[in-house]
Amino acid sequence: MAWFRRSKSGIESDSKKKEIPDGMWTKCDKCGEIIHKKQLEQNAFTCQKCNFHFRIGSSEYIQILFDEKSFKEMDKKMMSADPLNFVDTKPYKERVKEAIKNTGLYDAVRTGTGKINGHNVVAAIMDFSFIGGSMGSVVGEKIARAIQKSIKTKYPLIIISKSGGARMMEGALSLMQLAKTSAMLTKLAEAKVPYISILTDPTTGGTTASYAMLGDVNIAEPGALIGFAGPRVIKQATGKDLPPGFQTSEFLLEKGFIDFICHRKELKSKVTQLLDLFAS
Amino acid sequence: MPKTILEFEKPIIELEQKISEMKKLSETLDIEDEIKSLEEKIQQLQDQIYSNLSRWQIVQIARHPERPYTLDYIQKITTDFIELHGDRYFGDDKALVGGFAKLNGETVMVIGQQKGRDTKSNLYRNFGMMNPEGYRKALRLMKLAEKFEKPVITFLDTPGAYPGIEAEERGQAEAIARNLFEMSKLRVPIIVVIIGEGASGGALGIGVGDRILMLEYCWYSVISPESCSSILWRSWDYKEQAAEALKLTAKDLIQFNIIDRIVPEPRGGAHRNPDQAAIILKEIxxxxxxxxKKIKIDKLIEMRIQKFLNMGVYLE
Known part of the structure; x- marks a missing residue:
């Protein structure tokens, strides 16, 4: 072997990146693999090399989970009313406006009915890109109505959580959405309609401390951050180093808080299997 | 004299000291009239200061170390209190106390977050920050109350659920979520009283009920003003602004129907006269x-759930 051969991969030039047509290629956040857009889509937005699950929005989940064109959205245009007239470094009203403009969404959750391999379901799917997937009055109300729909139709409920927690800019009203959604879930339980909770990266704070943890079956995507307090807050409060893998899906599985971890590519078939088991 | 004096309390305390000095003098001198006029002045000053408190000042009163805590209210309001311990799964959380007691001769289950008053007792009580076993202990006691058809009264006073490594391992989020779920359908009346700090999910974890009462000088919100400041302003220096923005006082929350009733506090706040504070609360x-008690339980639960469903403001 030649003594001058590189043992490690060299420093890659930045200019190479610019040659790639914008939007066609994506780099894996975890292993650095360059993935073509089509390939990424085919893999349900996971890295074919290291299985890293990219953060995706409600549209992608609808595409992955639902039978073609079966998803019918409810309460699409419900919007925040800024009840507190909240201003920090920027008025909340402006933040909302900006988020709507940037994401094309009206708030951090989309709800609706649809079919999964022929099974009718009601679903609520969160969008992290809308103010960190935070839960304020709109998210709470839309989820409460989705549960109501589930009770009425007897269609099983699926909630895909992806959220930093309750939305600060609506103060105590946001906090009350934890109680509101949980209270509504008691009615769903009473009606004996199944609820599958899918926890994705990240699910923290008030979202975890309400509906995300209350599924009849809790499923998590691999490697997702799931917890109550954020890792930084815990580190600050305890002054301790956090153990490796702390607050990941795998950690929660080990501690007994989720039923199983499911690769996104298998999500549809696993959910179908569960729906089958509940139905027959 | 109180050990801890808040900045805005200083002029009042100074006048009070003056009066007590004059009272000593009055044994030999005839200064009754002067004392009287000074006392009136104190009242005026106090009314003036307390009717113009900023939200941040209210947060400070809510945290006053001489403010009555859960066990003080239990002791002053109820009789025959027997403290019950443990969640039956893991341990006994000292930040959450509870047990059967008699209120006006009738048995109730009292449950509340408990802070300490000095370093030692604060460490023992974990500063009123609960771990998952605390929420599970609270739920166990509520189920016990349900079984024997005794009403539940909870007292909220916490700077938040404990953000610890072990707390996460044992499912802090699940424990809180489970309580929200179970309290929504508990088949006995539940009265919730915010007596100090109501910090986010940590407080709400024992805060679902038929009537939500809040003492006059308390705060209850999704986050503390300090943490809100650090996240949104990226600095710890904007806590006053954050407190204003969060609209976290009893007067604010009654407008959003998040609380049902404000419990008045004695002049100057509960810490100035804990006995009086307890008498007012007891009556209410x-x-x-x-x-x-007059409402049938099925109806009561329906009303309880509806009450929380009505919370939220949005545009359609």
Whole structure:
């Protein structure tokens, strides 16, 4: 072997990146693999090399989970009313406006009915890109109505959580959405309609401390951050180093808080299997 | 004299000291009239200061170390209290106390977050920050109350659920979520009283009920002003602004129908006269409980769920 051969991969030039047509290629956040857009889509937005699950929005989940064109959205245009007239470094009203403009969404959750391999379901799917997937009055109300729909139709409920927690800019009203959604879930339980909770990266704070943890079956995507307090807050409060893998899906599985971890590519078939088991 | 004096309390305390000095003098001198006029002045000053408190000042009163805590209210309001311990799964959380007691001669289950008053007792009580076993202990006691058809009264006073490594391992989020779920359908009346700090999910974890009462100088919100400041302003220096923005006082929350009733505090706040604070609260608790007892339990639960469903403001 030649003594001058590189043992490690060299420093890659930045200019190479610019040659790639914008939007066609994506780099894996975890292993650095360059993935073509089509390939990424085919893999349900996971890295074919290291299985890293990219953060995706409600549209992608609808595409992955639902039978073609079966998803019918409810309460699409419900919007925040800024009840507190909240201003920090920027008025909340402006933040909302900006988020709507940037994401094309009206708030951090989309709800609706649809079919999964022929099974009718009601679903609520969160969008992290809308103010960190935070839960304020709109998210709470839309989820409460989705549960109501589930009770009425007897269609099983699926909630895909992806959220930093309750939305600060609506103060105590946001906090009350934890109680509101949980209270509504008691009615769903009473009606004996199944609820599958899918926890994705990240699910923290008030979202975890309400509906995300209350599924009849809790499923998590691999490697997702799931917890109550954020890792930084815990580190600050305890002054301790956090153990490796702390607050990941795998950690929660080990501690007994989720039923199983499911690769996104298998999500549809696993959910179908569960729906089958509940139905027959 | 109180050990801890808040900045805005200083002029009042100074006048009070003056009066007590004059009272000593009055044994030999005739200065009754002067004392009287000074006392009137104190009242005026106090009214003036306390009717113009900023939200941040209210947060400070809510945290006053001499403010009555859960066990103080239990001791002052109820009789025959027997403290019950443990969640039966893991351990006994000292930040959450509870047990059977008698209120006005009738058995109730009292449950509340408990802070300490000095370093030693604060460490023992974990500064009133609960771990998952605390929420599970609270739920166990509520289920016990349900079984024997005794009403539940909870006292909220916490700077938040404990953000610890072990707390996460044992499912802090699940424990809180489970309580929200179970309290929504508990088949006995529940009265919730915010007596100090109501910090986010940590407080709400024992805060679902038929009547939500809040003492006059308390705060209850999704986050503390300090943490809100650090996240949104990226600095710890904007806590006053954050407190204003969060609209976290009893007067704010009653407008959003998040609380049902404000419990007045004695002049200057509960810490200036804990006995009086307890008397006021006791009367209101008895009144509320009597009203709730008249409602059939199925109807009560329906109303409880509806009450929380109505919370939220949005545009369609």
């Amino acid at each position: 608790l008895i009144d509320e409980l009597n009203k709730l």
